[in-house]
Amino acid sequence: MGTVTAFFGSLVFDDRVMKATLSAKVYASLKKTIDEGTELDISVANAVATAMKDWAISKGATHFTHWFQPLTGITAEKHDSFITPSPDGGVIMEFSGKELIKGEPDASSFPSGGLRATFEARGYTAWDPTSYAFIKGKTLCIPTAFCSYSGHALDKKTPLLRSMEALNKQALRILHLFGNESVKRVTSSVGPEQEYFLVTKEMYEQRPDLRFTGRTLFGAKPPKGQEMDDHYFGVIKPRVAAYMEELNDELWKLGILAKTEHNEVAPAQHELAPIYTTTNIATDHNQLTMEIMQKVAAKHGLVCLLHEKPFAGVNGSGKHNNWSIATDAGQNLLSPGATPYENAQFLLFLCAVIKAVDDYQDLLRISVATAGNDHRLGANEAPPAVVSIFLGDELNAVLEAIETDSPYKGAEKTQMKLGVDVLPKFNRDTTDRNRTSPFAFTGNKFEFRMLGSSNSIACANIMLNSAVAQSLKIYADRLEGAEDFETALHEMIQKTIKDHKHIIFNGNGYDESWIKEATEKRGLLNLRTTPDAVPHILDKKNVEMLTSHGVFTEAEIRSRYEITLENYCKTVVIEANTMVDMAKTQIAPAIESYAADVAKAAAAKKALDAALACSYEIGLVRKLSALTDRIATRAEELEGALLLLDKAKDIGAEAAMIRDSVLAKMGELRVVCDEAETLTAKSYWPFPTYADLLFSVK
Ligand code: ADP
Numbered sequence: 001m002g003t004v005t006a007f008f009g010s011l012v013f014d015d016r017v018m019k020a021t022l023s024a025k026v027y028a029s030l031k032k033t034i035d036e037g038t039e040l041d042i043s044v045a046n047a048v049a050t051a052m053k054d055w056a057i058s059k060g061a062t063h064f065t066h067w068f069q070p071l072t073g074i075t076a077e078k079h080d081s082f083i084t085p086s087p088d089g090g091v092i093m094e095f096s097g098k099e100l101i102k103g104e105p106d107a108s109s110f111p112s113g114g115l116r117a118t119f120e121a122r123g124y125t126a127w128d129p130t131s132y133a134f135i136k137g138k139t140l141c142i143p144t145a146f147c148s149y150s151g152h153a154l155d156k157k158t159p160l161l162r163s164m165e166a167l168n169k170q171a172l173r174i175l176h177l178f179g180n181e182s183v184k185r186v187t188s189s190v191g192p193e194q195e196y197f198l199v200t201k202e203m204y205e206q207r208p209d210l211r212f213t214g215r216t217l218f219g220a221k222p223p224k225g226q227e228m229d230d231h232y233f234g235v236i237k238p239r240v241a242a243y244m245e246e247l248n249d250e251l252w253k254l255g256i257l258a259k260t261e262h263n264e265v266a267p268a269q270h271e272l273a274p275i276y277t278t279t280n281i282a283t284d285h286n287q288l289t290m291e292i293m294q295k296v297a298a299k300h301g302l303v304c305l306l307h308e309k310p311f312a313g314v315n316g317s318g319k320h321n322n323w324s325i326a327t328d329a330g331q332n333l334l335s336p337g338a339t340p341y342e343n344a345q346f347l348l349f350l351c352a353v354i355k356a357v358d359d360y361q362d363l364l365r366i367s368v369a370t371a372g373n374d375h376r377l378g379a380n381e382a383p384p385a386v387v388s389i390f391l392g393d394e395l396n397a398v399l400e401a402i403e404t405d406s407p408y409k410g411a412e413k414t415q416m417k418l419g420v421d422v423l424p425k426f427n428r429d430t431t432d433r434n435r436t437s438p439f440a441f442t443g444n445k446f447e448f449r450m451l452g453s454s455n456s457i458a459c460a461n462i463m464l465n466s467a468v469a470q471s472l473k474i475y476a477d478r479l480e481g482a483e484d485f486e487t488a489l490h491e492m493i494q495k496t497i498k499d500h501k502h503i504i505f506n507g508n509g510y511d512e513s514w515i516k517e518a519t520e521k522r523g524l525l526n527l528r529t530t531p532d533a534v535p536h537i538l539d540k541k542n543v544e545m546l547t548s549h550g551v552f553t554e555a556e557i558r559s560r561y562e563i564t565l566e567n568y569c570k571t572v573v574i575e576a577n578t579m580v581d582m583a584k585t586q587i588a589p590a591i592e593s594y595a596a597d598v599a600k601a602a603a604a605k606k607a608l609d610a611a612l613a614c615s616y617e618i619g620l621v622r623k624l625s626a627l628t629d630r631i632a633t634r635a636e637e638l639e640g641a642l643l644l645l646d647k648a649k650d651i652g653a654e655a656a657m658i659r660d661s662v663l664a665k666m667g668e669l670r671v672v673c674d675e676a677e678t679l680t681a682k683s684y685w686p687f688p689t690y691a692d693l694l695f696s697v698k
Pocket residue numbers: 189190191192193273274275276277322323324325332442444445
């Protein structure tokens with residue numbers, strides 16, 4: 001395939017291709033649209049479309065699609081071919097600027113959370129020139145936003161772009177106050193670390209729970225799990241290495257900056273991290289990465305599990321959203337600077353993030369709320385559902401000094417006044433404590449670690465960008481009207497620290513005592529489950545903030561509320577039905593046939609010698625028989641709980657019923673089945689066990 005430098009981005013209509021294939025005038029005009037968001041005129045669009053089509057055809061493409069991200073959380077595409085009949089009976093390959101700019105997929109089957117009922121049935125997709133077009137298979141994929149005709153966002157990209165715009169606007173106000181007049185644009189960037197599991201396709205196929213729900217719904221603990229910690233950063237097995245190699249090649253062709261790969265803590269768990277890029281592109285790339293991970297796995301006889309919690313009792317998979325903001329000149333605004341002024345500016349941006357995370361803890365939690373992720377966040381696994389910020393000891397000491405107007409211990413006798421050059425160089429804190437924090441400062445960026453492995457990163461970044469934009473807006477309003485900039489700045493930073501220090505926690509987030517302290521002493525939110533969290537999106541303060549920055553309309557927020565809960569309910573109901581089915585048609589019959597054979601063996605032994613006690617067989621048959629009875633009862637109870645869902649008056653009530661009864665009944669059914677697994681001969685068990693699955697890939 002040649003060297004990486006030669007094929008990197010070979011399937012992307014990137015800047016290199018644009019420069020080479022567009023006239024100088026068209027290129028300049030497109031570049032302006034990309035960099036500054038200016039409108040694109042149709043003649044330019046036509047020229048770009050033609051160049052894109054010719055390039056795509058030269059790479060073997062026959063179709064194009066508007067690639068978008070509906071609220072299902074995955075991507076969607078509808079392919080159209082380039083062919084147009086010509087009068088002589090043949091075809092020519094055509095693609096117009098109009099087709100590039102706008103598409104009209106049949107929107108009716110995508111979730112709209114009531115937006116369509118209230119507004120318009122039809123939807124359209126609009127080209128997002130800030131993310132490069134690319135080729136997948138034989139199709140030219142054009143990244144697009146998806147809206148209803150009345151302009152309501154039916155996707156995740158539109159609000160993400162709006163949130164980036166909001167952040168840009170407010171950050172520019174702040175930078176101008178600091179005399180930074182030449183900055184044109186501020187962009188948030190993200191590097192999402194993606195965790196996943198690999199199991200063999202053969203075993204996956206034998207488990208209806210994995211096939212239908214992406215996670216195991218049954219499974220006794222294996223004799224060996226992750227307790228030896230021998231998998232983390234361990235030697236990568238040959239089959240996994242071959243997989244990773246091909247995955248990297250495929251991602252690189254798509255211009256995705258896959259950089260690091262290693263084994264994770266749990267057996268069969270791995271991670272891939274790309275080099276960071278703008279939030280919008282990072283989101284598109286992460287969606288593509290997840291898709292390609294699954295495709296490449298299939299080619300290797302493997303299945304890539306992106307579920308947050310495929311195995312009980314084994315670490316779940318998350319996604320670390322490394323986030324920062326930078327200017328078009330490349331200055332990272334979350335990086336402590338070299339001059340006093342830069343440091344004051346850094347502290348202000350840092351405070352903006354602290355305030356944002358505290359004021360909108362609920363929105364951050366909501367942005368990662370799914371049925372799958374509840375198994376990580378609400379359970380005994382890091383990070384917890386309580387949002388807190390890790391700053392590290394050094395930075396913490398700096399903030400304490402500012403708060404109390406006292407000298408900072410690292411700087412001899414210097415009063416910690418802003419604008420004084422006393423900020424130390426912050427080392428990346430790599431202690432274990434920081435790994436348990438949901439939101440950690442890691443030197444020049446924040447790492448938001450609550451995202452589930454299958455989540456689109458769009459939601460988290462929409463909330464993060466918007467909340468920080470809101471802090472910056474409050475700061476800018478105050479500073480623009482201040483008589484003395486430096487005094488006002490100092491007061492505001494001090495006030496932020498005082499008001500929001502309760503969200504800063506540098507200790508161990510795994511600790512039970514932390515949850516108690518967080519909720520009881522500090523008054524932080526602990527929204528353990530999706531039904532607990534999601535209703536807060538409708539809180540007045542949240543609606544006001546999101547609408548005031550133009551990120552969502554009120555109707556759009558309502559639609560997200562509906563869809564998130566609907567998704568939660570559907571997910572758990574499918575899981576519950578799968579459980580009932582597996583328990584009744586696979587597990588109970590397997591136990592029965594084993595018990596029958598054990599009973600037969602005892603009878604045969606007794607026939608040989610009536611004096612034999614056969615207490616082992618009799619005891620086992622009794623136990624197994626009691627277990628099948630309990631399985632039948634538990635399955636019935638679960639079915640009963642599911643039937644009651646019909647009585648729920650709305651989606652909020654249904655989600656609450658699921659949280660309060662269905663999940664508990666699922667847990668009870670699982671316990672009996674897992675117990676039976678430990679008593680049943682392996683050859684009778686109807687599907688591969690945890691030990692089989694977790695240690696299957698060599
Ligand atoms: P780790 O968390 O494993 O120690 P790193 O700190 O090297 O790894 O990086 C993790 C991720 O953070 C990578 O995807 C990297 O590109 C990303 N990252 C690094 N700097 C920034 C930044 N300024 N903005 C956003 N993401 C960043």
